[in-house]
Amino acid sequence: MTPRVINAEYIKTKIIEAIGVLSFRSDPKLLNCMRAARQSETSEIARDILDAILDNAAIAANEQIPGCQDTGTLVFFVDIGSSVLIEGHGLTAIIHEAVAEASRKFYLRRSIVRDPLLDRTNTGDNTPAVIHLSLVDGDGLVIHIAQKGGGAENMSRLFMLNPSSGREEIISNVIRTVTEAGAKACPPLILGIGLGANFETAPLLAKRALFQDLEARNPVAYYAELEDEIKSRINSSGIGPMGMGGNCTVLAVHLLQAACHMASLPLAVNLQCHAFRHLGIRI
Amino acid sequence: MNTVKLELPINKEQIRNLKVGDKVLLSGVLITARDQAHRRMVEMLERGEELPIVPRETCIFYCGPSPTPPAKVCGAIGPTTSSRMDGATLILLEHGLLAMIGKGERGSELVERIRAKGAVYFTCLGGVAALLSKYVVSCETYAWEDLGAEAMYKLVVKDFPVYVSIV
Numbered sequence: 001m002t003p004r005v006i007n008a009e010y011i012k013t014k015i016i017e018a019i020g021v022l023s024f025r026s027d028p029k030l031l032n033c034m035r036a037a038r039q040s041e042t043s044e045i046a047r048d049i050l051d052a053i054l055d056n057a058a059i060a061a062n063e064q065i066p067g068c069q070d071t072g073t074l075v076f077f078v079d080i081g082s083s084v085l086i087e088g089h090g091l092t093a094i095i096h097e098a099v100a101e102a103s104r105k106f107y108l109r110r111s112i113v114r115d116p117l118l119d120r121t122n123t124g125d126n127t128p129a130v131i132h133l134s135l136v137d138g139d140g141l142v143i144h145i146a147q148k149g150g151g152a153e154n155m156s157r158l159f160m161l162n163p164s165s166g167r168e169e170i171i172s173n174v175i176r177t178v179t180e181a182g183a184k185a186c187p188p189l190i191l192g193i194g195l196g197a198n199f200e201t202a203p204l205l206a207k208r209a210l211f212q213d214l215e216a217r218n219p220v221a222y223y224a225e226l227e228d229e230i231k232s233r234i235n236s237s238g239i240g241p242m243g244m245g246g247n248c249t250v251l252a253v254h255l256l257q258a259a260c261h262m263a264s265l266p267l268a269v270n271l272q273c274h275a276f277r278h279l280g281i282r283i
Numbered sequence: 284m285n286t287v288k289l290e291l292p293i294n295k296e297q298i299r300n301l302k303v304g305d306k307v308l309l310s311g312v313l314i315t316a317r318d319q320a321h322r323r324m325v326e327m328l329e330r331g332e333e334l335p336i337v338p339r340e341t342c343i344f345y346c347g348p349s350p351t352p353p354a355k356v357c358g359a360i361g362p363t364t365s366s367r368m369d370g371a372t373l374i375l376l377e378h379g380l381l382a383m384i385g386k387g388e389r390g391s392e393l394v395e396r397i398r399a400k401g402a403v404y405f406t407c408l409g410g411v412a413a414l415l416s417k418y419v420v421s422c423e424t425y426a427w428e429d430l431g432a433e434a435m436y437k438l439v440v441k442d443f444p445v446y447v448s449i450v
Binding site: 070 | 430
């Protein structure tokens with residue numbers, strides 16, 4: 001197979017461009033969800049908050065100010081075709097350089113510290129980014145990028161359930177996660193759920209689920225219904241926007257499932273705050 | 284929803300008139316401090332040193348702003364999760380702290396202490412940091428510049444919207 005050669009600088013430029021979009025422009029589908037929630041909210045304070053979220057999106061876009069001061073950990077899921085050859089520089093080096101450059105260019109907050117315990121000094125340029133590489137067939141290069149805030153990430157959970165746990169136990173653990181998170185996770189939320197796989201892969205599925213189109217539903221009818229049930233039961237909990245009460249706590253639920261060991265039933269719940277900043281680019 | 288305007292610093296008498304759920308428009312000085320700044324303040328108090336703030340006269344804002352772009356007053360301004368600062372706040376309350384702004388619930392021990400001390404905890408909206416930046420009149424580094432986003436910043440605000448959460 002003839003390799004497809006892609007220039008490293010070109011990839012870097014595309015990543016920086018995408019980070020600029022993520023930093024200032026809200027996903028139009030997210031804004032549609034917010035407007036729909038605004039229509040159906042009955043609480044005055046919830047409507048006040050949803051209006052503030054919509055105003056915030058307009059100011060961020062018009063004035064190039066990040067919509068949230070926590071411009072997050074830069075997370076990358078890269079699907080690289082086995083016949084792609086990158087010319088000039090290694091892929092991970094390109095990503096780290098792009099993150100550092102975009103952080104300076106767009107005045108992103110520097111939120112990454114050097115070491116979890118020994119040295120919590122700031123690295124000063126938001127590197128290292130978190131990078132997940134997957135080798136796939138073909139000559140494509142798809143890069144999914146997220147700015148993931150710390151508040152919702154801190155309240156995300158992994159449960160290693162018993163295989164005898166049924167649908168109800170899965171739902172109640174997801175509800176518990178969202179309830180315990182309360183205002184800390186900045187609802188209305190988008191939920192990424194990973195079900196099955198193993199200890200390290202369930203959270204990866206949950207995170208990957210957050211990159212789906214906001215309107216996407218699980219292709220398996222059973223799981224699509226499960227997504228719907230989780231959404232409607234959480235929304236009837238009354239937590240509401242920013243935990244101040246209301247019927248809009250979750251905007252979307254995305255579940256990805258995978259085969260698992262006969263002894264296991266891992267469940268990972270990755271919370272995404274309303275500052276939803278996920279984007280995929282195809283190079 | 285009751286809306287009140289207040290000038291900072293606020294005193295115990297003004298706090299006594301507040302009710303949970305009130306919307307308050309704050310004007311005056313806010314000093315930002317998050318995890319690292321709180322850690323340093325606690326260490327200084329343990330050593331008997333004087334803090335860079337006077338707790339009684341300071342409204343602490345749990346916030347790490349994004350950098351100020353050229354020709355702008357400030358970057359994005361918004362709250363971080365307050366409960367991470369609960370331990371340090373118990374100590375700061377003993378030194379007179381009366382007002383703080385952040386996001387999310389506080390631990391039950393702290394809730395009691397806030398009430399017993401006649402202090403107030405305000406929350407403001409998370410994830411609307413471009414909007415909140417519009418209420419900022421000026422932003423400058425106040426202390427501990429080496430901490431980057433976790434340094435203390437002095438924000439002068441006008442009608443900055445918060446909600447009374449614990450009083």
